[in-house]
Amino acid sequence: MPTQPDRRPAWNDYFMEIAALVAKRSTCLRRAVGAIIVKDKRILATGYNGAPSGIAHCAEVGCLRETMQIASGERHELCRGIHAEQNAIIQAAYHGVPIQGASLYCTNLPCSICTKMLINAGIKKIYYRSGYADQLSKDLLEEAEIEVVRINGP
Numbered sequence: 001m002p003t004q005p006d007r008r009p010a011w012n013d014y015f016m017e018i019a020a021l022v023a024k025r026s027t028c029l030r031r032a033v034g035a036i037i038v039k040d041k042r043i044l045a046t047g048y049n050g051a052p053s054g055i056a057h058c059a060e061v062g063c064l065r066e067t068m069q070i071a072s073g074e075r076h077e078l079c080r081g082i083h084a085e086q087n088a089i090i091q092a093a094y095h096g097v098p099i100q101g102a103s104l105y106c107t108n109l110p111c112s113i114c115t116k117m118l119i120n121a122g123i124k125k126i127y128y129r130s131g132y133a134d135q136l137s138k139d140l141l142e143e144a145e146i147e148v149v150r151i152n153g154p
Contacts, residue, residue, distance in 0.1 A: 011041060011126060015105040016151045020129070022046045023107045027057035028081050030065065030072070031108070034086035037092060037123070039102035045095070047087025051080045074132040076113050085114040089121050103127065109148070112136040119144045127151050 009017065015038055023034030027050035037045045048072055051057045058064070063080055076083075082090070085106060092099045100122030104110070109132040110118060118126070119140065125147045141148050 012105075012149075012151055015043075016107075016127060016129060018043070018046075019105040019107050023084070024048075026050055026084070027059050029058050029063045033084040033106065033108050034085045035077045035104060037088050037099050037102045037104055037107040039099070044099055044102055045088045045090055045092035046096050047082075047084045047089070049081050049084045049087070050084055071134065073111065076111055083111065083114050084108075085110050085118060089117055089141050099123065107134050109134075112139055112140060119146065125149070 007091065008014075015036060019034040019036050021034065022036060023032045025048045026034070032051070033049045035047045036043050038128035051126075061080075068078060070078055082137040088104070089099070091097075101124055101131075102122070104118060104123050105127045107128070108130050109128045110126065111132060111134050115134075115137040123146065125150045126141065128152055131150075
């Protein structure tokens with residue numbers, strides 16, 4: 001029987017596609033974001049952006065940021081939702097899973113608030129698909145010497 005060519009995706013593509021799938025659970029009306037934390041080719045935690053557990057989602061009550069006409073990348077605190085990266089860190093902490101030295105795969109480059117949390121959580125490498133209008137985030141990642149890799153794809 002002839003062998004088929006290897007159709008398995010490369011690890012980075014595999015994890016980024018999983019992050020994109022996680023993003024489909026997002027309840028944000030403006031931007032669906034998914035994140036996974038990976039170490040030694042094992043998924044440790046996942047997160048997507050949306051309201052905290054037990055709180056009405058923006059899809060149900062409307063987007064506060066839209067109502068207030070807040071531009072993307074500004075006034076992150078004025079939002080009902082928690083970012084995907086934050087939810088992944090919280091999930092790991094909730095279940096007692098250490099993430100120091102792990103990598104983050106995220107559909108978007110983290111904002112400055114998430115970046116500060118990722119630095120303190122010990123994340124060592126960030127893979128992302130789309131950019132984000134937050135120069136402070138980029139500056140902090142560079143200063144913390146966290147490797148940042150853009151993965152192109154659908």
